[in-house]
Amino acid sequence: MAETINVGLVGYKFMGKAHSNAYRQVAHFFPDVALRPVLHTLCGRDRNAVQQAANELGWQEVETDWRALIARDDIGLIDISTPGDSHAPIAIAAAEAGKHVFCEKPLANTLDEARQMRDAVQRAGVVGMVNFNYRRVPAVQLAKRLIDDGRIGQIYHWRAVYLQDWIMDPNFPLVWRLQKDAAGSGTLGDLGAHIIDLARLLLGEIESVTGLTNTFIKQRPVLAETTGGLAAAGGTQMGEVTVDDAALFLARFSNGAVGSFEATRFAKGRANYNSFEINGSKGSIVFNLERMNELQVLFDDDAADVRGFRTVLVTDASHPYMQAWWPAGHIIGWEHTFTHTVRDLLNGIASGTTPDATFDDGLRCQAVLDAVVRSDSSRSWVAPAYE
C-alpha cells in the first residue's frame, strides 16, 4: 500500500469540488499511484459553509484561515482552488513552509506575482504544479505525439478558440470573476490561459502577440456578501465590470508558426467550447473539448481516394491514462482530466520531480497574458517578458 499525503485544500466551490473528486478517485483507478491522497483539511472563510462542503466532499477537518492550514505540520500538499488574488500569498507561504503546491490556473493575477511564486517553489525545493488540466486529455496527448513524431510535418497554423456564454444576461451579477482585483482579468486569464498553455504544450514558445480585449456589459448588479454566499443587494445597486468579456490576439511562435486565439464569454450557444486546429505541411489536427474523446486528423500520406479528415476515438487502453478507466469506446469526461493531473502530481511529489505544467509553465503563460494586455493598450506587437 502506497504511502499517504495529507492534502489541505483552500477553496470549496466549483474547482474545490472538481479537485476533491480527483483526490477521491485517483487511488481507486490508479492503484499504482505512488502517494495516496488523504482528504485531510478543507479551508474556507465561512465556517458553516466550509463544514457543509467538507461533509459533502469527504474532508476530515476544516480550517477558516489558510495561514493556520499552512502552519499545520500534518499537511504535506496545499491545493489552491481560490480566486486569483490569493494564489500568490498562499503559494509563497506554503512553499516557504515546505509544502508542495498545486495551484489553479492562471497561476497569478500579475506577471510579478507569478515570478515570485515560481522563485518561491524553486527556492524551497518543493513541487509546484499548475492545473492546466486539458494537457491530460488523452486526445490532446495524441495530438502532441503526432506533432512530435512529425506526422503533420512543419507546423504553419495554430487556431484556437475558447468560447462560453454564461454571463451574457445583463442581470448576471458582478461576481469575483468580473472584478480585476479578484480575478486579474476576465476571459483572457480564465479561458485564454488554457489555449495559451495548450499552444505552448503543442507548438512551443510564443515570440510576440498583438491583441485586443473588449467589455460588452460595463455595469452589473452588485451582490451583497451573505453568510455562505452572495445575495442580490437591495435595490438595483450597480457596479463596474473591470475585466474583459472577450479577448482576441494573434501570435508569432518561435518555431515560425503563426497563431490566432479567441476567448469570450459572449458566444451565445457555446457552453465550454475549447477547440484548436493545427495545420502542418503534411496534415492537420482538430480538437474540440465538447467532443473530448475524439481527435480529427488528416494526413497527406493517406491514399488520395480516402484522404480527408477522419475522427479517431481516443479511448483504447494504449492511450495515456485510458487503461485506468473502461474498455474502448466507454468514453471519459471533463472530470477525468483532473484525476489524470492529480495522479501525475502525486507521482511527481513521490519522485521529487515536478510534472508539467510547472510554475515556470504558469509564469510563461502569465507572460503571454501580460503581453496581450500591453499590446491592447499600446496597439502594437509585444514580446512576452519571460525573464
Ligand code: SOE
Ligand atoms: C469557467 O470559465 C471555467 O470553470 C474555467 O475557470 C475553467 O478553467 C475551465 O476549465 C472551465 O470553465
